[in-house]
């Protein structure tokens with residue numbers, strides 16, 4: 001956790017973890033696999049180990065093996081964590097469902113009131129799971145979690161929608177299969193916005209190792225998704241290799257609604273993005289700790305984009321890996337960029353503006369937060 005920040009105004013009210021946790025937040029860039037906590041993985045590991053599961057027995061306890069040892073993971077070790085632990089442990093109906101509900105609860109406890117969770121539909125032949133089955137399992141888990149919240153009438157509930165990701169290493173036909181699934185499970189109902197809507201697929205994402213694949217091979221899939229009425233977000237200019245003028249112009253030709261990371265953008269394309277006021281999902285800790293950006297937190301491009309009319313959504317990307325919650329990301333933004341309380345609340349409103357759903361409810365929650373002003377503070 002970071003040190004509290006004193007606001008500049010006369011009241012000198014403190015901005016601390018209590019404040020940023022209480023702030024109703026919108027999380028728009030969180031990968032399901034990367035958002036699984038060590039504790040959740042450890043719990044799955046223990047269950048599988050007790051059942052004599054070979055994959056689990058070959059691995060050490062994630063609670064110990066994945067404990068940060070003082071140095072944060074590089075992108076390479078990040079993918080290794082994915083491959084070794086997530087894919088060996090979260091690989092059947094029970095573990096996928098348990099992990100999904102645990103993620104929902106972790107975000108809710110952190111004061112996230114609206115979450116757009118993304119996941120690449122996985123085919124797991126050993127468990128008889130097709131890509132569509134995988135999406136059904138995740139949606140069922142989110143639906144059960146949502147129904148439990150409705151029954152408990154909890155005041156601090158979280159609304160969750162699903163984004164399906166196409167991985168850059170997929171074939172065009174696999175990408176079209178995911179578009180088919182997304183279109184099948186997207187919401188076509190007009191539920192009242194005052195209730196927590198049931199989870200459905202709302203958007204498509206392009207993700208995966210940014211040094212792999214040719215994005216041009218996915219153009220027809222993303223155009224088809226747009227025609228179905230799905231929203232689009234893409235991982236954009238993540239590393240220099242995925243930031244060629246050709247790639248970025250191809251991605252923008254799909255008319256995405258939001259861009260993730262948005263790091264290595266040439267000036268002419270920055271102007272296009274500003275003109276279109278595209279929503280940006282910016283991940284401070286992920287980018288800085290994985291050394292995707294230069295100059296530490298203060299050198300992060302958040303400072304540049306926060307001054308534009310593009311709505312910015314601070315996001316965690318992979319909280320299970322980087323272990324910085326969304327409330328901590330707001331605290332870091334406040335500390336590193338000198339944001340006062342009103343500016344932090346405005347930042348949360350900016351994220352709402354970039355959301356694909358849940359805007360009305362989030363506007364109301366943030367409005368209530370401002371009005372009530374019962375913000376925990378040690379001053």
Ligand SMILES: [Zn+2]
Pocket residue numbers: 029031207235260317
């Ligand atoms: Zn991401």
